[in-house]
Amino acid sequence: MIRKIKQMWKAVHMELQEHKSSFLVYVILRLAVLLMMVLQLFNGNYENVFLCLLTLVLLMVPSFIQVNLKIELPTTLEIIILLFIFAAEILGEIQAYYIRFPGWDTLLHTVNGFLAAAIGFSLVDLLNRNEKVKFQLSPAFTAIVAFCFSMTIGVIWEFFECGMDLFLGFDMQKDTVLHSITSVMLDPTKGNHPVTIDGIKDVAVNGESLGLGGYLDIGLLDTMKDLFVNFIGAVVFSVIGFFYVKSRGKGKMARRFIPRRKKREADFLRIIQEEEKEEE
Known part of the structure; x- marks a missing residue:
């Protein structure tokens, strides 16, 4: 078990350093979060310290997913995800951008709709390209699935916000x-x-x-606004995805946001495991 954890940790670090641009963004954001955590610790804001720790974990999630699911996130998509996490947790929550800038929450929900549609689209696209799975959807149905996936994620998040407000006395659904x-x-x-x-x-x-x-x-208009901009983001990517499938993967813009299967030489976990077997 310990050995597998060490292999996973090593593979995640290799994944982080694979692309220079996304690794540079990761390092800068990580340093910013660590600095923020120290400041919050000195100020006695322990709830914000927890948010900083959570952010540090979330920043590693994209690499963890790539290693475990053996998929390759395009550099552009990975950078946007990292910036999204930082913007939501550090700037939005700790720096109170949700209050200071009324459009901050709207912007993030729009981006979330776009990213969730990209993820939903990629799930179907990976199945469509898998020769072992008898699963084929037309470009229109692929776009519809991506759209529905994004809207489902948006609705579940609003359920979460409502639950936190009702049961824990938060105000995630801004009034x-x-x-x-x-x-x-x-x-x-x-x-x-x-x-x-x-x-x-x-x-x-x-x-x-x-x-x-x-x-x-008390939050109704905020919830409906969030779902509406999520809808806009989902529609935008679904249209992009439709033409991507229609042109059989030739769309340059869509490729920047659609994950794909990892090539064998980029499967770092497999490489580490094989190297350790050879050493034995």
């Missing part, structure tokens, strides 16, 4: 300040007729003003 609301609950006749209140400038709770300048929506 929105509204100046008008429409609800059948306001109908005095109880006749299921929507009633609108316009020009809301202040709301009081238990007799105290919230000071927000409007009505506080």
